[in-house]
Amino acid sequence: MTRQQLIEHIFTKKTFLCVGLDTDIKKIPQHLLGNDDPIFDFNKAIIDATAKYCIAYKPNLAFYECMGTKGLSAFERTVEYLKETYPDHLIIADAKRGDIGNTSAMYARTFFDGYDIDALTVAPYMGEDSVTPFLEYENKWVILLALTSNKGSHDFQLTTDQDGERLFEKVIRKSQAWGTPDNMMYVVGATQGKMFQDIRMLAPDHFLLVPGVGAQGGSLQEVCKYGMTDDCGLIVNSSRGIIYASGDTDFAQVAAIKAMELQREMATELDKVNK
């Protein structure tokens, strides 16, 4: 999906919501557990219920890989279902990959050739040659970790070098020589509040993938106030806050309500942008 297509979907549907498919067999409703593929059935119901309120889905690979071949098969079926039924939705594989160049090339082949997924989260800390193999694919996106939502983001990302530059700033500054706003986004946690201002000074045009609203307590209003651009420039993810809002037979309806609530707030924010 191109940047222009992504922007069009956002302004047409009046949403920049990404629903996180962090599907945990221990958390899905009991009544699905007797099915042949409960993880896929759960995902399908969530997708059908929320598709009109979002522009992206983000399955996190950890939740599938921990179940071995069954989990990977559920992941593959979910991706196939999305591509067949909702081809306009961006699919983000949240795998946080990155390794020496020839190994990164294998990860890129897996996600961009094999699964034909639109976007992949990538860790930047092994440097340029660990990231560039992912950038060789047309109309695919690398989403580089910049300033994450968790407490541990203070351990390294917020530390300063002798010139006063923070590590996340160095990541954003240097990586702009590798990719462009047409093929690279940055992860910035919704919990980072005013830090979005600093990010926008360095990356005024890049899309930001913003996890951390809902279960982690980040504020959508604050993210929009400091991070939104004329092109929106934001994809805001919520996983647990939507998919586990009910643990009962009504889980999909309740997920739809939660997604709709976020979509309405997003529509209000998008109305403030001159487009």
Ligand SMILES: O=C(O)c1cc(=O)[nH]c(=O)n1[C@@H]1O[C@H](COP(=O)(O)O)[C@@H](O)[C@H]1O
């Ligand atoms: O890369 C990510 O998506 C990510 C980065 C980050 O800084 N924080 C973060 O929570 N995530 C992911 O975003 C999702 C957040 O899930 P919830 O907290 O349940 O909405 C999980 O899949 C996390 O792995």
